[in-house]
Amino acid sequence: DAMVIQNPRYQVTQFGKPVTLSCSQTLNHNVMYWYQQKSSQAPKLLFHYYDKDFNNEADTPDNFQSRRPNTSFCFLDIRSPGLGDAAMYLCATSRDIRIEYPGTYEQYFGPGTRLTVT
Amino acid sequence: AQSVTQLDSHVSVSEGTPVLLRCNYSSSYSPSLFWYVQHPNKGLQLLLKYTSAATLVKGINGFEAEFKKSETSFHLTKPSAHMSDAAEYFCVVTPNTGNQFYFGTGTSLTVIP
Numbered sequence: 121d122a123m124v125i126q127n128p129r130y131q132v133t134q135f136g137k138p139v140t141l142s143c144s145q146t147l148n149h150n151v152m153y154w155y156q157q158k159s160s161q162a163p164k165l166l167f168h169y170y171d172k173d174f175n176n177e178a179d180t181p182d183n184f185q186s187r188r189p190n191t192s193f194c195f196l197d198i199r200s201p202g203l204g205d206a207a208m209y210l211c212a213t214s215r216d217i218r219i220e221y222p223g224t225y226e227q228y229f230g231p232g233t234r235l236t237v238t
Numbered sequence: 239a240q241s242v243t244q245l246d247s248h249v250s251v252s253e254g255t256p257v258l259l260r261c262n263y264s265s266s267y268s269p270s271l272f273w274y275v276q277h278p279n280k281g282l283q284l285l286l287k288y289t290s291a292a293t294l295v296k297g298i299n300g301f302e303a304e305f306k307k308s309e310t311s312f313h314l315t316k317p318s319a320h321m322s323d324a325a326e327y328f329c330v331v332t333p334n335t336g337n338q339f340y341f342g343t344g345t346s347l348t349v350i351p
Contacts, residue, residue, distance in 0.1 A: 124281075126281075151337045153339075160344075160346075161343070161344070162328060162341040162342065162343050162344050163282070163328075163341055165338075165339075168337060170337055175337075208279075210281060210282070212282075214337065214339075216337060226270075226272055226284055226287050227272075227282075227284075227330075227339055228284075229274075229281040229282040229283070230281050231280060231281040232279070232280070232281050234279065
Protein backbone atom coordinates (compact mmCIF):
# COMPACT_ATOMS: atom_id res chain seq x y z
CA ASP A 121 0.00 0.00 0.00
CA ALA A 122 1.15 3.50 -0.79
CA MET A 123 1.89 5.28 2.42
CA VAL A 124 3.76 7.83 4.51
CA ILE A 125 6.39 6.39 6.83
CA GLN A 126 8.03 8.14 9.75
CA ASN A 127 11.12 6.98 11.60
CA PRO A 128 11.64 6.60 14.41
CA ARG A 129 8.22 6.45 16.04
CA TYR A 130 9.71 7.54 19.36
CA GLN A 131 12.82 9.64 19.79
CA VAL A 132 14.49 10.75 23.00
CA THR A 133 17.15 13.43 22.84
CA GLN A 134 19.00 15.55 25.32
CA PHE A 135 18.56 19.26 25.74
CA GLY A 136 20.66 20.98 23.07
CA LYS A 137 21.63 17.80 21.23
CA PRO A 138 20.75 17.92 17.51
CA VAL A 139 18.17 15.46 16.32
CA THR A 140 16.84 14.44 12.89
CA LEU A 141 13.43 12.99 12.16
CA SER A 142 12.77 11.14 8.93
CA CYS A 143 9.78 10.90 6.61
CA SER A 144 9.41 8.88 3.44
CA GLN A 145 6.51 8.38 1.06
CA THR A 146 5.55 5.97 -1.68
CA LEU A 147 2.72 8.15 -3.02
CA ASN A 148 4.94 10.16 -5.37
CA HIS A 149 3.37 13.37 -4.15
CA ASN A 150 4.99 16.69 -4.96
CA VAL A 151 4.20 18.34 -1.66
CA MET A 152 5.50 17.30 1.74
CA TYR A 153 4.68 18.99 5.06
CA TRP A 154 6.02 18.97 8.60
CA TYR A 155 3.71 19.70 11.51
CA GLN A 156 4.37 20.04 15.22
CA GLN A 157 1.57 18.87 17.49
CA LYS A 158 1.68 19.43 21.23
CA SER A 159 -0.58 17.67 23.64
CA SER A 160 -4.29 18.38 23.12
CA GLN A 161 -3.56 20.93 20.40
CA ALA A 162 -4.10 21.08 16.66
CA PRO A 163 -1.15 20.36 14.38
CA LYS A 164 0.91 23.47 13.67
CA LEU A 165 2.49 23.74 10.24
CA LEU A 166 6.25 24.30 10.39
CA PHE A 167 7.05 24.27 6.68
CA HIS A 168 6.32 22.51 3.43
CA TYR A 169 8.06 21.62 0.18
CA TYR A 170 6.69 21.84 -3.28
CA ASP A 171 9.20 19.58 -4.99
CA LYS A 172 12.45 21.24 -3.84
CA ASP A 173 10.83 24.62 -3.29
CA PHE A 174 10.96 25.22 0.47
CA ASN A 175 8.17 27.23 2.12
CA ASN A 176 8.75 28.25 5.71
CA GLU A 177 5.97 29.46 7.99
CA ALA A 178 6.68 32.92 9.35
CA ASP A 179 6.59 31.84 12.99
CA THR A 180 8.70 28.69 12.66
CA PRO A 181 11.79 29.10 14.85
CA ASP A 182 15.20 29.09 13.17
CA ASN A 183 16.02 26.08 15.32
CA PHE A 184 13.94 23.98 12.93
CA GLN A 185 15.36 23.12 9.52
CA SER A 186 14.35 20.73 6.79
CA ARG A 187 15.90 18.88 3.87
CA ARG A 188 14.32 17.15 0.94
CA PRO A 189 16.98 15.30 -1.03
CA ASN A 190 14.49 13.68 -3.40
CA THR A 191 10.74 13.23 -3.97
CA SER A 192 10.45 10.35 -1.53
CA PHE A 193 12.30 11.64 1.52
CA CYS A 194 12.06 14.65 3.78
CA PHE A 195 13.94 15.31 7.02
CA LEU A 196 13.25 17.56 9.98
CA ASP A 197 16.37 18.77 11.80
CA ILE A 198 16.15 20.36 15.22
CA ARG A 199 19.50 21.98 15.80
CA SER A 200 19.32 22.59 19.54
CA PRO A 201 16.21 21.04 21.04
CA GLY A 202 14.71 22.73 24.04
CA LEU A 203 12.21 21.33 26.51
CA GLY A 204 9.49 23.23 24.67
CA ASP A 205 10.18 21.27 21.49
CA ALA A 206 8.89 18.05 23.01
CA ALA A 207 5.92 17.15 20.83
CA MET A 208 4.54 14.83 18.20
CA TYR A 209 5.95 15.63 14.77
CA LEU A 210 3.73 14.74 11.86
CA CYS A 211 4.75 14.42 8.23
CA ALA A 212 2.14 14.72 5.52
CA THR A 213 2.02 14.66 1.73
CA SER A 214 -0.40 15.85 -0.90
CA ARG A 215 -0.72 16.30 -4.62
CA ASP A 216 -0.01 19.79 -5.84
CA ILE A 217 -2.99 22.09 -6.24
CA ARG A 218 -1.18 23.93 -9.02
CA ILE A 219 -1.14 20.76 -11.09
CA GLU A 220 -4.21 18.83 -10.02
CA TYR A 221 -7.80 19.91 -10.39
CA PRO A 222 -8.75 21.91 -7.31
CA GLY A 223 -10.41 19.87 -4.64
CA THR A 224 -9.22 16.50 -5.84
CA TYR A 225 -6.57 16.13 -3.19
CA GLU A 226 -6.13 15.82 0.52
CA GLN A 227 -3.24 15.36 2.90
CA TYR A 228 -1.93 11.92 3.78
CA PHE A 229 -0.35 11.71 7.21
CA GLY A 230 2.31 9.50 8.65
CA PRO A 231 1.93 7.98 12.14
CA GLY A 232 4.13 10.67 13.70
CA THR A 233 7.32 10.73 15.74
CA ARG A 234 6.99 11.41 19.45
CA LEU A 235 9.97 13.52 20.54
CA THR A 236 10.99 13.65 24.17
CA VAL A 237 13.65 16.13 25.33
CA THR A 238 15.44 15.33 28.58
CA ALA B 239 -8.55 35.01 5.06
CA GLN B 240 -9.11 31.39 5.88
CA SER B 241 -10.01 29.97 9.25
CA VAL B 242 -11.81 27.11 10.88
CA THR B 243 -13.76 27.15 14.13
CA GLN B 244 -14.68 23.98 15.91
CA LEU B 245 -17.37 25.05 18.29
CA ASP B 246 -16.90 22.35 20.91
CA SER B 247 -13.58 21.35 22.38
CA HIS B 248 -15.14 18.29 24.06
CA VAL B 249 -18.21 16.24 23.19
CA SER B 250 -19.47 13.33 25.23
CA VAL B 251 -22.13 10.89 23.99
CA SER B 252 -23.46 7.55 25.07
CA GLU B 253 -22.75 4.51 22.94
CA GLY B 254 -25.49 4.07 20.35
CA THR B 255 -26.60 7.72 20.37
CA PRO B 256 -26.02 10.25 17.58
CA VAL B 257 -22.82 12.22 17.23
CA LEU B 258 -22.65 15.86 16.13
CA LEU B 259 -19.32 17.66 15.85
CA ARG B 260 -19.62 21.24 14.68
CA CYS B 261 -17.35 23.12 12.31
CA ASN B 262 -17.66 26.59 10.83
CA TYR B 263 -15.26 27.98 8.29
CA SER B 264 -14.25 31.24 6.74
CA SER B 265 -12.77 31.31 3.27
CA SER B 266 -12.28 33.95 0.64
CA TYR B 267 -12.41 31.32 -2.08
CA SER B 268 -14.39 28.21 -2.90
CA PRO B 269 -12.94 25.90 -0.32
CA SER B 270 -12.46 22.21 0.07
CA LEU B 271 -13.19 20.88 3.53
CA PHE B 272 -12.06 17.77 5.34
CA TRP B 273 -12.62 15.92 8.57
CA TYR B 274 -9.73 13.96 10.05
CA VAL B 275 -9.72 11.65 13.05
CA GLN B 276 -6.76 11.07 15.34
CA HIS B 277 -6.63 8.23 17.83
CA PRO B 278 -4.17 8.54 20.73
CA ASN B 279 -0.54 8.57 19.64
CA LYS B 280 -1.51 7.99 16.03
CA GLY B 281 -1.38 10.02 12.84
CA LEU B 282 -4.40 11.65 11.25
CA GLN B 283 -6.79 9.61 9.16
CA LEU B 284 -9.11 11.15 6.59
CA LEU B 285 -12.78 10.57 7.41
CA LEU B 286 -14.32 12.46 4.50
CA LYS B 287 -13.90 15.44 2.21
CA TYR B 288 -16.02 18.02 0.43
CA THR B 289 -14.68 19.13 -2.94
CA SER B 290 -17.58 21.09 -4.54
CA ALA B 291 -19.47 18.06 -5.74
CA ALA B 292 -22.34 16.73 -3.61
CA THR B 293 -22.99 18.81 -0.49
CA LEU B 294 -23.76 15.72 1.60
CA VAL B 295 -20.59 13.73 1.91
CA LYS B 296 -20.34 10.20 3.22
CA GLY B 297 -17.15 8.98 4.78
CA ILE B 298 -15.70 5.98 6.48
CA ASN B 299 -17.05 4.29 9.62
CA GLY B 300 -20.57 5.64 9.11
CA PHE B 301 -19.67 9.32 9.35
CA GLU B 302 -21.12 11.97 7.08
CA ALA B 303 -21.00 15.74 6.79
CA GLU B 304 -23.08 18.35 5.04
CA PHE B 305 -21.58 21.43 3.42
CA LYS B 306 -23.87 24.42 3.95
CA LYS B 307 -22.54 27.46 2.17
CA SER B 308 -25.23 29.79 3.54
CA GLU B 309 -24.25 28.85 7.08
CA THR B 310 -20.52 28.40 6.32
CA SER B 311 -20.72 25.10 8.16
CA PHE B 312 -19.47 21.57 7.67
CA HIS B 313 -20.75 19.61 10.66
CA LEU B 314 -19.81 15.97 11.15
CA THR B 315 -22.48 13.48 12.14
CA LYS B 316 -22.93 9.81 12.83
CA PRO B 317 -26.26 8.17 13.66
CA SER B 318 -24.95 5.81 16.32
CA ALA B 319 -21.72 6.21 18.26
CA HIS B 320 -19.41 3.27 18.82
CA MET B 321 -16.77 2.96 21.51
CA SER B 322 -14.07 2.94 18.84
CA ASP B 323 -15.16 6.44 17.75
CA ALA B 324 -13.56 7.96 20.85
CA ALA B 325 -10.79 10.13 19.45
CA GLU B 326 -9.81 13.68 18.48
CA TYR B 327 -11.48 15.11 15.39
CA PHE B 328 -10.12 17.94 13.26
CA CYS B 329 -11.94 20.03 10.68
CA VAL B 330 -9.62 21.33 7.96
CA VAL B 331 -10.13 23.84 5.16
CA THR B 332 -8.10 24.64 2.08
CA PRO B 333 -8.92 27.61 -0.15
CA ASN B 334 -7.71 25.68 -3.22
CA THR B 335 -5.36 28.49 -4.15
CA GLY B 336 -2.17 27.00 -2.80
CA ASN B 337 -0.79 24.08 -0.87
CA GLN B 338 -2.16 25.30 2.45
CA PHE B 339 -4.44 23.55 4.88
CA TYR B 340 -5.93 25.28 7.91
CA PHE B 341 -6.80 23.22 10.98
CA GLY B 342 -9.47 23.77 13.55
CA THR B 343 -8.50 23.38 17.20
CA GLY B 344 -10.03 19.93 17.42
CA THR B 345 -12.92 18.26 19.22
CA SER B 346 -12.31 15.46 21.65
CA LEU B 347 -15.08 12.86 21.45
CA THR B 348 -15.77 10.66 24.44
CA VAL B 349 -18.12 7.69 24.10
CA ILE B 350 -19.70 6.48 27.32
CA PRO B 351 -20.57 2.77 27.54
